[in-house]
Amino acid sequence: MTNPTATGPLLAQTAGGSPYLNMGIFGIFVLITMIAVFRASRNTRTAADYYAAGRAFSGSQNGVAISGDYLSAASFLGIAGAIAVHGYDGFLYSIGFLVAWLVALLLVAELLRNTGRYTMADVLSFRMRQRPVRVAASISTLSVSFFYLLAQMAGAGGLIALLLGIQDRVGQSVVIAVVGALMILYVLIGGMRGTTWVQIIKAVLLIAGAGVMTLWVLAMYGMNLSSLLGAAVDASGTEEILNPGLQYGMSELTRLDFLSLAIALVLGTAGLPHILMRFYTVPNSKEARRSVQWAIWLIGLFYLFTLVLGYGAAAIVGRDTILDAPGGVNSAAPLLAAELGGPLLLGFIAAVAFATILAVVAGLTITASASFAHDIYANVIKRGKLDDKQQEVRVARITAVVVGVVSILGGIAANGQNVAFLVALAFAVAASANLPTILYSLFWKRFSTTGALWSMYGGLGITVTLIIFSPAVSGSETAMFPGADFAWFPLSNPGIVSIPLSFLLGYLGTVLSKDRPDEAKFREMEVRALSGAGAEKATEH
Amino acid sequence: MSTTPPDDAGPSPTTWHEAHESPDFVELRRRLRTFVFPTTGLFLAWYLLYVVLADYAHGLMSVRVLGNINLGLLLGLLQFVTTFLITVLYIRFANRRLDPLAEAVRERVEGGRG
Numbered sequence: 154m155t156n157p158t159a160t161g162p163l164l165a166q167t168a169g170g171s172p173y174l175n176m177g178i179f180g181i182f183v184l185i186t187m188i189a190v191f192r193a194s195r196n197t198r199t200a201a202d203y204y205a206a207g208r209a210f211s212g213s214q215n216g217v218a219i220s221g222d223y224l225s226a227a228s229f230l231g232i233a234g235a236i237a238v239h240g241y242d243g244f245l246y247s248i249g250f251l252v253a254w255l256v257a258l259l260l261v262a263e264l265l266r267n268t269g270r271y272t273m274a275d276v277l278s279f280r281m282r283q284r285p286v287r288v289a290a291s292i293s294t295l296s297v298s299f300f301y302l303l304a305q306m307a308g309a310g311g312l313i314a315l316l317l318g319i320q321d322r323v324g325q326s327v328v329i330a331v332v333g334a335l336m337i338l339y340v341l342i343g344g345m346r347g348t349t350w351v352q353i354i355k356a357v358l359l360i361a362g363a364g365v366m367t368l369w370v371l372a373m374y375g376m377n378l379s380s381l382l383g384a385a386v387d388a389s390g391t392e393e394i395l396n397p398g399l400q401y402g403m404s405e406l407t408r409l410d411f412l413s414l415a416i417a418l419v420l421g422t423a424g425l426p427h428i429l430m431r432f433y434t435v436p437n438s439k440e441a442r443r444s445v446q447w448a449i450w451l452i453g454l455f456y457l458f459t460l461v462l463g464y465g466a467a468a469i470v471g472r473d474t475i476l477d478a479p480g481g482v483n484s485a486a487p488l489l490a491a492e493l494g495g496p497l498l499l500g501f502i503a504a505v506a507f508a509t510i511l512a513v514v515a516g517l518t519i520t521a522s523a524s525f526a527h528d529i530y531a532n533v534i535k536r537g538k539l540d541d542k543q544q545e546v547r548v549a550r551i552t553a554v555v556v557g558v559v560s561i562l563g564g565i566a567a568n569g570q571n572v573a574f575l576v577a578l579a580f581a582v583a584a585s586a587n588l589p590t591i592l593y594s595l596f597w598k599r600f601s602t603t604g605a606l607w608s609m610y611g612g613l614g615i616t617v618t619l620i621i622f623s624p625a626v627s628g629s630e631t632a633m634f635p636g637a638d639f640a641w642f643p644l645s646n647p648g649i650v651s652i653p654l655s656f657l658l659g660y661l662g663t664v665l666s667k668d669r670p671d672e673a674k675f676r677e678m679e680v681r682a683l684s685g686a687g688a689e690k691a692t693e694h
Numbered sequence: 695m696s697t698t699p700p701d702d703a704g705p706s707p708t709t710w711h712e713a714h715e716s717p718d719f720v721e722l723r724r725r726l727r728t729f730v731f732p733t734t735g736l737f738l739a740w741y742l743l744y745v746v747l748a749d750y751a752h753g754l755m756s757v758r759v760l761g762n763i764n765l766g767l768l769l770g771l772l773q774f775v776t777t778f779l780i781t782v783l784y785i786r787f788a789n790r791r792l793d794p795l796a797e798a799v800r801e802r803v804e805g806g807r808g
Contacts, residue, residue, distance in 0.1 A: 241755075241766055245748055248773045252741045255780055259730040263788075379761030386762065396756035397748040397766050408749050415745040419738070438796075442788060449781045453774055677710040683722055684799035686713065687704055 171496040172317040179504040183335060186354055186508075190339050190347035197344040200542045201692050203549060204271040204523045205433040206346035208691040212440035214353060216447020219431050221352030222516045223250075223422075223448070224359060224455055226308055226483075226509045227576055232456070233489075234482035236463020237475055240385075240394030242401050243463055245411070247456035249418030254452065256588075257423040258445040263438035264595050264682040265429060270689050272520075273429050273587065274528040277594055277609075280674035281602040284533050289609040291528040293586045294426040296613060297579050298521040299563075301427070302556070304575035305514050306333070306564025308483075312510070315480035315487060316503035326565045332507065333561035336515045340522070340553045348515045349434060355512040359505050360451060363458040366486075366502075369493050370465035381461065384468035394467060410644045414577060417648030421580030424587030427520040436691040465489055514560065522552035570633055574625035574645060578616065581648045585655040586612030593659050595682060600663050601670045607662030612655035619647035705803050713803045722795040729787055737780055744769055 197203055210218070228250060235243025269275030274290035306329060313319050313328045339347055374380040386392050393399050401411035422428060432441045466475060466485035469492050478484035490502040526549035531539045539545055589608045593600040619642045620626060626633050628640035644650075681687055713719055748755055748766055755766030 241748070241770075244767075244770055245745070248741075248744070248770055252737065252773060252777055255737050255777060256734065258781060259734055259784060377761075379763055382762035395762060395764055395767070396752060398752045401749065402752060411749055412745060415749075416742075419741055439793065442785065446781055446785055449777065453778060457774065673707050673711065676714040677707070679723070680710055680713045680719060680799065680803065683726060684713070684719065684796040684803070686800040686803035 171500060172319075174496055174500040175316050175503040178500040179507050182354070182358070182504050182508050186339070186351045189350040189354065190343035193343045193346035193350055197346055199692060200271070200527075200546050201689070202346065203344035203546045204430075204519075204527065205689075206344070206349050208434060208436050208689060209346075210349060210434045210440075212435055212443025213447050215349070215431060215435050215440070215444040217356045217451065218349045218352040218434075219428065219444055219448040220360070220451040220455065221354075221356030221512050222427060222431060223452060224356065224509065225305060225513045225576075226312065226506055227304070229359065229363070229459070229509055230312075230480075230483040230486050230506060233459045233462045233466060234475065234485035235400070236460060237466035237470070237485040238472055238482050239400035240389075240464075240467070241397045242399050242411075244460055245397070245401075245415070246418070247459060249415050250422070251449070251453050251456055253419045253422035254445060254449045256420065257428070258442070258449065260595070261423045261429070261591060262432050262441045262445045265591070266432045266435065266438045266441035267685045267688045268595075268678060268682045269433065271430070271433055271527050272524050273426050273591070274524065274532075277590055277605060278532075279594070279678050280671050281594075281605055282668075283537070286602060286605050286609075287528045287532050289606055290587075290590075291524045291533075293582065293609050293613055294524040294528075295521050296617075297424075297426055297582050297587070298517045298524075298556075299560075300575045300579040300582065301425075302514060302517045302521075302560045303563045303567055304579065305510050305517070306560050307567035307570060307575070309510050309564060310568035311480045311483060312506055315478065315484050316499075316506065320479070322568065325568060329564045329568065330561050332511060333514070333557055333564065336511055336518060337554055337557035339511070339515050340519050340557070341550055345430075345434060345519055348512075348519050349431075351508075351515055352512045355505070355508040356451065358501075359509060360455055360458075362501055362505050363455060363462065366465075366490060366493060366498075367458040367461045370461050370469070370489070373469075378461070381464055381468060385464040388468045389472050394464075394472075406643055409649070410646050413644050413646040413649035416652060417577065417581045417584045417646055420588050420648070420652060421582075421584035424583035424591060425579070426524065426583075426587070427516045430520050430523065431516075433689075437688065438685045462486055462489060469493075518553050518556045518560070521556045522549045525549070525552045574620065574623075574633070577625075577646050578620050581616045581620070581646065581651060582613055584648055585616045585651040586610075589652075589656045589659045593663075594678075597663075598672070598675050599670055600659070601666060601668045603666035603668050604659045604661075604663030608655050608659030611658035611662075612651060615654055616647050616651040619644075619651060623647065709803055713799055716799065716802065718795050718798045718802070722792065722799060725791050725795070729784070729791075733780060733784070737776065740776060741773065744773055 201207055232243055232247050265276050268279055273294055274287045277290045278286040309329050310325045313325045319325055339351055382395055385394055401407045435441050435444055466489040470488045475485045487499055487502050491499040526545050530548045531545045586609045590605050622640050622642045623645050624632060624640050625645040628638035757765045759765055759768055
């Protein structure tokens with residue numbers, strides 16, 4: 154056991170003292186998932202296999218996989234750490250991330266499953282002019298996936314320093330490249346079916362690990378949450394850790410920024426392309442509904458765990474120790490694991506953290522590759538007249554390699570940079586460019602091609618522009634370029650401006666343009682979406 | 695039939711049109727919309743109220759209710775409870791009130807394909 158008052162250097166030693174153990178446990182995870190991926194690859198022949206796992210997963214399996222896809226390293230290490238250091242304000246994130254699933258459950262999941270085949274663009278272009286809408290939807294999909302991917306890969310560097318004790322950039326770059334190469338291998342060999350199994354295995358390990366630690370922490374305080382909170386207050390030396398405002402209460406601007414973030418979180422989830430694509434891996438809309446149900450239970454449970462883990466880390470590890478550790482806030486959960494269960498539990502949590510990056514990045518890569526191959530290549534370049542579906546899958550695999558290599562290079566380049574805003578950006582683009590367009594296409598008869606293009610390009614353009622000229626990129630100490638100052642937009646989270654504007658643009662594009670919606674196609678889409686008539690069935694093997 | 699991709703030899707526009715005008719479909723759409731639209735409005739409003747309170751009413755949210763557990767934490771946990779509750783209610787509603795109608799519409803369309 155390590156000394157509870159361990160400081161920075163001692164911690165590096167703790168983490169660095171057992172890097173082989175950490176790597177060994179991660180190696181076991183890789184081995185198990187590889188076997189699952191190889192088994193899955195035997196059934197991956199058609200496009201429906203590669204993109205949608207033959208639509209053969211059950212709702213409960215897919216629900217577990219969705220939690221695996223959704224609970225990124227940021228939400229595992231980041232939220233537990235934010236609660237340990239900033240207290241209550243860290244907890245606010247998890248509520249947004251959870252409530253967001255109701256949007257998916259009530260408005261999106263089933264209707265999308267019934268209407269589309271492989272990608273978000275399938276649904277958006279259903280009753281519109283195919284090519285322009287597909288291109289726009291694909292650009293939006295690729296942008297969101299890329300921002301999210303880069304954020305995950307850039308975070309890997311800090312994690313490597315923390316868990317493997319590798320401090321120099323070359324060593325970290327090698328590990329990032331290895332993780333990226335593994336991910337490409339998973340996607341190439343296993344397609345969506347293999348990726349899904351990786352996510353299922355990871356989700357089970359993550360939730361079980363967090364659950365054990367939660368019970369452990371609670372048991373130390375007589376199963377009494379109030380006592381745990383009291384201990385956290387004593388260790389932190391301030392009652393403020395229990396109250397809101399520690400992180401976002403500084404000024405009117407930070408408060409508004411938080412409100413903006415909260416809106417993007419709740420509306421962004423149902424517009425994340427890699428989450429939407431998961432709904433195609435089940436046989437019908439009823440199973441899509443069950444997927445979300447399972448995802449809500451598991452994700453909700455997990456965020457309740459992180460609440461205990463966060464305050465547990467504050468009480469047992471201590472705020473200053475966490476902040477002094479390599480990886481800073483992100484080190485709270487691993488440090489707590491080391492305190493509780495020694496090197497073995499730390500090794501387990503470290504392996505789960507790497508598995509988390511691996512699984513999330515794999516999910517993003519297959520989404521980006523499917524969107525390029527299915528939307529751009531097959532339906533725009535080849536105009537949907539591709540005789541050989543194998544050709545489309547081949548293009549998807551090549552795209553996956555390209556996306557994987559770009560994300561490795563991007564991850565190495567962004568390593569150590571402050572790119573935390575990329576996740577917020579991905580959510581803001583998903584909520585601005587994707588969600589309004591999805592909702593309008595499903596529920597508003599008049600919505601037209603022009604409206605769809607305005608809301609998608611408008612949402613993407615506004616969000617990216619506002620971020621570039623925000624304090625997240627320049628003009629503040631925590632910016633990506635702290636030396637420069639070209640910021641004129643005061644908020645780091647553009648959602649509060651970009652989301653309403655995108656809804657407005659979709660509306661204006663529709664009412665101002667002369668193009669008339671295809672009413673017969675709308676009727677067909679509505680019947681399909683609500684009843685599941687004519688929906689893609691599971692493939693049989 | 696299950697091996698035929700629906701896009702290639704799908705039901706005719708007339709079939710879709712008739713299904714769209716059928717009483718079953720009209721009722722299905724009415725039931726879906728009268729559940730999901732108000733519920734969405736409700737949970738979004740409740741979520742926003744919570745966020746605004748946590749963001750701007752620090753004094754109120756810091757009031758201790760049970761030992762060290764304050765109002766902010768209780769309301770936050772209540773967000774979890776309402777999310778779980780809405781999920782359970784919607785699943786029950788969909789299984790009982792939506793699925794039978796959806797199946798009737800589906801059979802009408804797919805049966806007509808022969």
